[in-house]
Amino acid sequence: MPPNPSWLLLSPTRFEAAFLKGKPFTWKGRAGRRGKGWVWLESGIGKANTAMTLAAYAQRHKVERAVLFGIAGAYEESGLDLGDVALASEEVQADLGVKDGGMKGMGFPTLTVEGPRHFHNRFPLDKALSSDLAKRLDVPLKRFLTRDLVCETPAEARALAKKWEADLENMEGAAFAQACLWLGIQGAELRAVSNLAGIRDKTQWRVRLAVEALEARVLELLT
């Protein structure tokens, strides 16, 4: 890795990045901040917002590596606890295609890139970048899952985790991973656990703890 890498950082909301002290700017109605060697953008909640922000920014700016960071819900069997941080080895796009079999069940891929490489519902994050960050930040690599709808019960969360063999749930990551593959950007995704997936009672959530855990890792990444 070059000594002074330039990072594009994205987080769905500004609350997840409140610790980043940089020069504020607005870009296409999105909040942004700029610091030494990095630019941060608030990319919005959900898959469409994430892909749109990354693609529109990359159209006008050279982006070699990007990191999406934010909070997430952990599945029971993941071994992840509230406040734990993980990097994505791959992202599962869990609500595209048919119920049994996703896009494979429909018979054609979601994305084809040079190679050709075909992707259906699983999108890997950049292996070299993610492994390097996992070592540097001492964070495990886990399988993340993305859906538009969040799990609303522990039973629903258990079923989804089992079906896709996933550890952690969020609403943006698969779109980020897919867009990175398509645009040729090295992408990594860093998430801190704010809640157990399927638990809607916010008194059981630990958002502040999760954001503090993100702060430590993101600031370490930028040094």
Ligand SMILES: O=C(O)c1cccc(C(=O)CC[C@H]2O[C@@H](n3cnc4c(=O)[nH]cnc43)[C@H](O)[C@@H]2O)c1
């Ligand atoms: O009201 C609810 O039931 C509810 C359930 C999950 C998340 C929310 C949010 O308002 C946060 C959405 C935001 O944070 C990420 N996130 C955090 N925890 C989860 C989760 O358990 N499942 C899916 N996404 C989660 C997500 O990526 C969004 O950016 C409300």
